[in-house]
Amino acid sequence: MSDAKQELRELVVISGKGGTGKTSLVAAFAALAQNTVFCDLDVDVPDLHIILRPKPRISSPFMGGNKARVRSADCIRCGQCKDVCRFDAVRDKGTGYEVDEALCEGCGVCVALCPEKAMDFPEARCGEWHISQTRFGPMLHAALAPGQENSGRLVSLLKKEARDLAKKEGYTTILCDGSPGIGCPVISSLAGATVAVIVTEPSLSGRHDLERVAGVCRHFRLPFGLVINRWDLNPEGSAALEAFCRDSGITVFGRIPFDADMLRATAQSLAATELHTQLRDTIVQLWQNICHFRPATSVTLRPYIPAAPLLPDIITSSL
Numbered sequence: 001m002s003d004a005k006q007e008l009r010e011l012v013v014i015s016g017k018g019g020t021g022k023t024s025l026v027a028a029f030a031a032l033a034q035n036t037v038f039c040d041l042d043v044d045v046p047d048l049h050i051i052l053r054p055k056p057r058i059s060s061p062f063m064g065g066n067k068a069r070v071r072s073a074d075c076i077r078c079g080q081c082k083d084v085c086r087f088d089a090v091r092d093k094g095t096g097y098e099v100d101e102a103l104c105e106g107c108g109v110c111v112a113l114c115p116e117k118a119m120d121f122p123e124a125r126c127g128e129w130h131i132s133q134t135r136f137g138p139m140l141h142a143a144l145a146p147g148q149e150n151s152g153r154l155v156s157l158l159k160k161e162a163r164d165l166a167k168k169e170g171y172t173t174i175l176c177d178g179s180p181g182i183g184c185p186v187i188s189s190l191a192g193a194t195v196a197v198i199v200t201e202p203s204l205s206g207r208h209d210l211e212r213v214a215g216v217c218r219h220f221r222l223p224f225g226l227v228i229n230r231w232d233l234n235p236e237g238s239a240a241l242e243a244f245c246r247d248s249g250i251t252v253f254g255r256i257p258f259d260a261d262m263l264r265a266t267a268q269s270l271a272a273t274e275l276h277t278q279l280r281d282t283i284v285q286l287w288q289n290i291c292h293f294r295p296a297t298s299v300t301l302r303p304y305i306p307a308a309p310l311l312p313d314i315i316t317s318s319l
């Protein structure tokens with residue numbers, strides 16, 4: 001840990017969709033990062049723990065949203081709660097009414113309209129989050145319970161806890177594995193970040209996803225750059241992506257070839273950079289490019305202009 005007072009840098013690795021190799025890359029960066037707190041913000045499908053193998057230090061419940069509950073002692077069995085629930089979450093058991101928590105969306109309508117005020121509306125446990133220790137540094141991670149929502153709120157909670165931990169223990173960087181897509185959890189992932197690293201593939205869908213997620217970054221005026229993963233599976237597509245980035249003022253941090261060593265490392269729950277391979281050298285260079293990235297204001301504040309129509313003769317294949 002550093003004694004010097006430094007500004008906290010927050011790097012968030014995202015992708016327009018799942019399956020781009022984002023998490024493997026975050027793990028590979030984790031093995032190289034110094035003085036860093038790691039954060040798995042992909043709370044709907046967390047998997048960074050598979051490689052970082054965290055050992056929990058502190059575990060806490062995540063309370064998100066509310067669930068209605070009938071107090072049978074006060075209930076006069078009028079059935080109004082069942083009538084007003086649009087999610088069919090209230091059941092008539094014959095002997096009284098009860099709410100099925102799995103179906104309750106927590107809208108609160110039944111609670112507000114119950115004539116006897118015979119319903120409680122407690123916060124519900126939607127998952128768990130942890131502060132853990134890995135061989136590379138501390139890690140924050142969480143998992144939503146099946147069917148639970150509020151992942152954006154959980155992401156915000158993890159980020160806040162990561163910042164608090166970093167400030168308290170003197171870490172200078174937070175490296176986050178962000179959620180895929182462009183929905184609420186991604187926006188929560190990007191809030192307050194220093195730099196976004198977008199991972200994509202040289203395919204038609206990869207380019208579409210890049211445009212969408214770059215649009216989100218630009219909307220929030222967040223500096224970002226691109227990593228092209230498995231570039232050699234479609235060299236023409238990679239060249240087209242790089243040309244697109246050049247024309248759009250998007251920094252390309254680097255590109256990574258398809259390499260069986262990445263799979264070999266993952267199969268052993270290791271970061272790719274823990275193996276002494278050529279792939280490691282490529283990722284080290286990529287990590288340095290990201291660490292030294294200092295965006296020009298004109299790039300980060302540039303308005304988003306939708307891309308020109310795709311050129312099917314340049315980007316031809318989906319991986």
Ligand code: SF4
Nearest residue numbers: 075076078079081114
């Ligand atoms: S609305 Fe209230 S009083 Fe009526 S059945 Fe439901 S809980 Fe009972």
Ligand code: SF4
Nearest residue numbers: 085104105107108110
């Ligand atoms: S809180 Fe909303 S979803 Fe839940 S039982 Fe009441 S009306 Fe139905």
